[in-house]
Amino acid sequence: MRRWRxxxxxxxxxxxxxxxxxxxxxxxxxxxxxxxxLASSIAYWDVVSGPFWLTVRVAVPATMIAGALGIASGxxxxxxxxxxxxxxxxxxxxxxxxxxxxxxxxxLEVLSPGTRVGGFxxxxxxxxxxxxxxxxxxxxxxxxxxxxxxxxxxxxxxxxPLLEQAARAIGLPDWxxxxxVTLPLARRGIAAGLTIGCARAxxxxxxxxxxxxxxxxxxxxxSLAILDSFTTPERNTMFLILVLMAITAMxxxxxxxxxxx
Amino acid sequence: xxxxxxxxxxxxxxxxxxxxxxxxSGISVLFGPSGAGKTLTLSLIAGLLxxxxxxxxxxxxxxxxxxxxxxxxxxxxxxxxxxxDGLLLPHRTVLDNVALAVRQRTARRxxxxxxxxxxxxxxxxxxxxxxxxxxxxxxxxxxALARGLAGDPALxxxxxPLSSLDESVRRDLxxxxxxxxxxxxxxxxxxxxxxxxxxxxxxxxxxxxxxRVVGSRPxxxxxxxxxxxxxxxxxx
Numbered sequence: 111m112r113r114w115r116x117x118x119x120x121x122x123x124x125x126x127x128x129x130x131x132x133x134x135x136x137x138x139x140x141x142x143x144x145x146x147x148l149a150s151s152i153a154y155w156d157v158v159s160g161p162f163w164l165t166v167r168v169a170v171p172a173t174m175i176a177g178a179l180g181i182a183s184g185x186x187x188x189x190x191x192x193x194x195x196x197x198x199x200x201x202x203x204x205x206x207x208x209x210x211x212x213x214x215x216x217x218l219e220v221l222s223p224g225t226r227v228g229g230f231x232x233x234x235x236x237x238x239x240x241x242x243x244x245x246x247x248x249x250x251x252x253x254x255x256x257x258x259x260x261x262x263x264x265x266x267x268x269x270x271p272l273l274e275q276a277a278r279a280i281g282l283p284d285w286x287x288x289x290x291v292t293l294p295l296a297r298r299g300i301a302a303g304l305t306i307g308c309a310r311a312x313x314x315x316x317x318x319x320x321x322x323x324x325x326x327x328x329x330x331x332x333s334l335a336i337l338d339s340f341t342t343p344e345r346n347t348m349f350l351i352l353v354l355m356a357i358t359a360m361x362x363x364x365x366x367x368x369x370x371x
Numbered sequence: 372x373x374x375x376x377x378x379x380x381x382x383x384x385x386x387x388x389x390x391x392x393x394x395x396s397g398i399s400v401l402f403g404p405s406g407a408g409k410t411l412t413l414s415l416i417a418g419l420l421x422x423x424x425x426x427x428x429x430x431x432x433x434x435x436x437x438x439x440x441x442x443x444x445x446x447x448x449x450x451x452x453x454x455x456d457g458l459l460l461p462h463r464t465v466l467d468n469v470a471l472a473v474r475q476r477t478a479r480r481x482x483x484x485x486x487x488x489x490x491x492x493x494x495x496x497x498x499x500x501x502x503x504x505x506x507x508x509x510x511x512x513x514x515a516l517a518r519g520l521a522g523d524p525a526l527x528x529x530x531x532p533l534s535s536l537d538e539s540v541r542r543d544l545x546x547x548x549x550x551x552x553x554x555x556x557x558x559x560x561x562x563x564x565x566x567x568x569x570x571x572x573x574x575x576x577x578x579x580x581x582x583r584v585v586g587s588r589p590x591x592x593x594x595x596x597x598x599x600x601x602x603x604x605x606x607x
Contacts, residue, residue: 276458
């Protein structure tokens with residue numbers, strides 16, 4: 111037990127931002143679990159549980175997609191020696207700059223089966239990419255992507271090029287230098303980007319509203335459900351559960367901070 | 372056939388390197404003051420930089436020929452390299468660092484066994500599970516030496532491997548570098564600005580000044596190695 115605790119503390123110290131993010135997510139999960147245990151005494155439980163699990167189903171794949179694309183394009187922008195790299199990063203960062211509803215508008219233009227591109231994509235995929243979970247995942251991925259991209263580029267540019275040269279000098283091919291040297295050495299910055307990207311995906315509202323459609327039981331994520339519940343009798347239930355989740359998450363972060371001190 | 376033949380020029384800002392020399396078996400030393408172009412020469416030989424003109428031949432294979440636009444990548448030159456600060460990968464263990472350099476297409480377990488045997492040869496096998504960040508400067512250079520030789524290189528390049536170490540560590544590690552390289556039979560090119568180090572470690576000293584080779588002479592020594600080419604007598 112003691113060894114496990116020491117290991118966990120070392121891991122937490124090495125990957126601070128990741129540890130905080132994991133603690134927040136676990137804390138939210140615990141709060142949700144406690145609320146679930148009390149479900150019999152909480153009215154309108156389903157109002158929260160459905161959107162909660164949908165949010166997890168959307169945010170996890172969205173973070174993975176945004177992370178994979180962000181790391182790959184961050185690597186190209188950091189290592190490539192071609193003109194227009196900064197312009198490409200600016201274009202990739204548009205979801206941060208533009209209002210979420212504008213992003214949602216453009217996504218609708220691209221994904222709707224009625225448009226040329228959307229029609230083609232719909233035929234390729236075999237089903238529509240709007241007003242369903244796939245649309246929510248795409249919207250959350252687009253929102254999370256710039257955070258992953260910018261963090262990955264900065265972290266990869268921060269890796270000592272002499273270490274990469276040393277790896278080439280011992281015979282490692284470039285793809286192994288990337289996978290076994292550059293990315294592991296950039297892992298903290300990349301993890302920080304994934305953390306912020308995941309948080310953005312979890313809280314995505316505007317683009318998800320437009321592309322997902324806020325359909326109850328189908329595309330209503332927690333962010334949408336919070337606003338929807340505000341004018342309904344479920345409001346108190348939502349308030350209670352969110353407070354419970356926030357308290358457990360903050361308690362976890364507090365304990366993490368004390369264990370490091 | 373020479374282990375290495377260099378005849379290149381390279382301009383970096385105002386500085387111009389224009390050198391021509393050959394390296395046979397044993398340890399050859401590029402000796403000269405800081406800024407003479409020694410490390411630049413190593414970078415050109417290793418393929419970390421491209422020459423402006425000229426050719427570089429390693430073990431009979433042309434690896435760089437500007438006229439023919441031929442440039443063999445660093446990975447395909449079969450060189451081992453020991454850097455001034457070791458440059459071990461900080462996120463991998465000592466054993467991993469050396470095992471990564473083993474080029475044979477063998478199973479992972481065999482590569483690690485080979486890496487461990489190199490660590491034993493440099494007296495660092497007890498460090499196998501440690502991370503480079505927890506090693507002293509001398510320990511790091513021992514591991515770097517093992518890594519430089521573990522890939523079965525045709526030539527090993529050593530860029531001021533002792534310059535960042537204390538005097539006592541330099542003496543011991545200098546002896547070890549010579550002993551291990553001579554025993555391995557791999558030709559080596561070592562860069563230093565220290566005349567004592569050049570005499571102690573080299574079989575041949577190639578003198579550099581302001582980007583030119585200004586002299587080359589053999590060092591007479593008693594421990595020339597298994598081929599017995601060395602002549603008897605005190606180091607000059």
